[in-house]
Amino acid sequence: MNDLHPSIQNFILHFGEMGGNWGINRTVGQIYALLYLSEEPLNAEQITESLGVSRSNVSMGLKELQAWRLVRSNHVIGDRRDYFSTPEDIMDIALTLLEERRKRELDPTLTLLRQTLMDKPTSATEKHAHSRMKEMCGLMEQVSDWSNELQRISRSDLEMLLKLGSRIPRLLDMKDKLSIVSKKKNKGST
Amino acid sequence: MNDLHPSIQNFILHFGEMGGNWGINRTVGQIYALLYLSEEPLNAEQITESLGVSRSNVSMGLKELQAWRLVRSNHVIGDRRDYFSTPEDIMDIALTLLEERRKRELDPTLTLLRQTLMDKPTSATEKHAHSRMKEMCGLMEQVSDWSNELQRISRSDLEMLLKLGSRIPRLLDMKDKLSIVSKKKNKGST
DNA sequence: CAGTTATTTCAGTAATTACTGAAATTACCG
């Protein structure tokens, strides 16, 4: 943790502290931050020294980050050690994060909801619960679809979409107008 | 936890277990699930009985859910107790969740990044770290803008947007065509 | 304002999660 520039230290410490809010622990957050800022890939020993945590803790942290697909291991010729790095492209990182969170936070609930909604409710209480679950399921499916679509579309479309910012309503307005136009032209093409 | 229909029980238990992935604890997840499915608002005592946890634990859980703005307290005339419920509209709930998560997961990091990026980097290492932070900051700002925009737009626009699903590229394509048209007509109105 | 009920706070404890160091395993090398 020493011998790092203060601004880099702060970033690493911050990621450690934010770990709680992000569902990862301190060390995992710090490892990620260190690798994210590092110019070249680092081996486990270097990470251990930089962060001042145990070698085994680093090993477990790296495993978790690899499970998240946020860190990958590279190899250097003539060196038996693993070197770790984060993907270069910030957009890759964001998409990975989005997909992994969908998998962990949405999918299990969606599965449960779909199963539960197979049965017809009987009592009034059940009917109400059933309809609440249906609303939740519907929304989660839409969010899940969006997430999947973002993974699919071209990088340039993705960047365009992100840059939209406050111009979203204007875009939707265009959509309306266009679909009216195309309806007139060729009888309703949603 | 007894005297609830199995499908309701499962939902509550699932929310409890998912708590870990969502950054809340088991009890808080269970309280939310119970209130979400409940036909009418419940008081703390009823929640205590339904879930089989201590009264004080329920009190703390409700406090946390209120801090998240996911649960509100209502009052019944001629009854001194607080009754708790979740907002009816699933879209309200989703927007609240989105905003609270932005506040907790994005804003603090954004603040740190902006501060750090005020200083000019000197060494090569620092320069690289600085540029990485800049990329992260830029993306986070775009995501944050989107999140804010979603809060602002009309409910019908929001629903339209959510329903888009796999038609996103088509929409962006329209945007392109339109902006070309308007450029031709009145010399560039980005 | 004395009595009653509802709610919150908080110190102590239970449960869970994170971390370490030692031992085991894996991967490579001559």
Added chain:
DNA sequence: CGGTAATTTCAGTAATTACTGAAATAACTG
């Protein structure tokens, strides 16, 4: 193979977080 370096595993422990019950506080009521 036997030797060595790198990595992982895991039992034990430390640290953190969640939960409880008792006591304090707050909110009403006659």
